[in-house]
Amino acid sequence: MKAEPLNVEENEVLQEVINIGMGQAGASLAKLFDVFVNLSVPRVSWVNDADFIDQVEKLVEGHGSSWAGVRQAFYNQLEGEAFAIYGAAGCQQLAGLIGYVDGDNGAEEELLLDVTNILVGACLVGVAKQIGKKLDFVAPTLVGMGKPISDLLYKRDREWDQCLLIEVNFCLEEGDFSCHLVTLMSEASIEQLRSGLIDFMESY
């Protein structure tokens, strides 16, 4: 049986909890790049696992084969896999920010891993902490660079029940960069998420 997606009220709480997590991510990026980061409201939506790759491509308008993806698994009370997807422009902006020389793939790879660690970490740890759930991470790994989105999302641990898509945009003084986080979770995790969100809601 598939997990029931969150209702409107639960989603509203989730959106705010993610917003708070992103505030922490923004502060970490600001420190890393030594710039001020203008935050925007993250867009959050749920898509079905069965055809989530198609849906993710549609949502991010992800055509072509110039995408980079980093994968990071998490486990404990919340369990699943997160993918951070960067467009070619985003990768270049990031490299430019930190002053990497063009064509240095090793350095760019390391940068993508660092930024993903910050984004996924701040977002998911931020969410888990606020709703009182435990979460641990496996180190992030690069799935691919210069690939179509479908190739990046194909390599997964297993089939998951629900997919949460979070679109984040960070606007830096030196140029914008945007990134999409795709979070896949088990049915048990969705129930944990739901119960945590309800507790958080009722704490006010």
Add this chain to the structure above:
Amino acid sequence: MSVALLIVDDSGFSRKAMLKSIPEGWDVDITQAANGEEALAALRKGLGEVVLLDLTMPVLDGFGVLEGIRDEGLEAKVVVVSADIQPKAKFRVMSLGALGFLQKPFNKESLAAILAECGVYSEG
């Protein structure tokens, strides 16, 4: 006499959380706004002597509201309530005239404390 309190946040949940966290016994008339434009419209009508202001919002963000208050010479005591925890964000809002800065997530106690610190509410 009751105080005109304006709550500005794009998140309906966050506005509800603020409403529920307002100190009991504080005599306020509450107006809500879901973005910066709505906030400025309410302020022009005198509905915000005290403002609880979110920063990250669509249409017009909290920095824009503070600039609007300054440029139009509106009277408002603003406390920023935000998830943006960059030191520079706090510095920016304070130099734009905000009286205080409260980090999200907040609770009853931290909200009462910042309101007291800013001199807009006193307990008992």
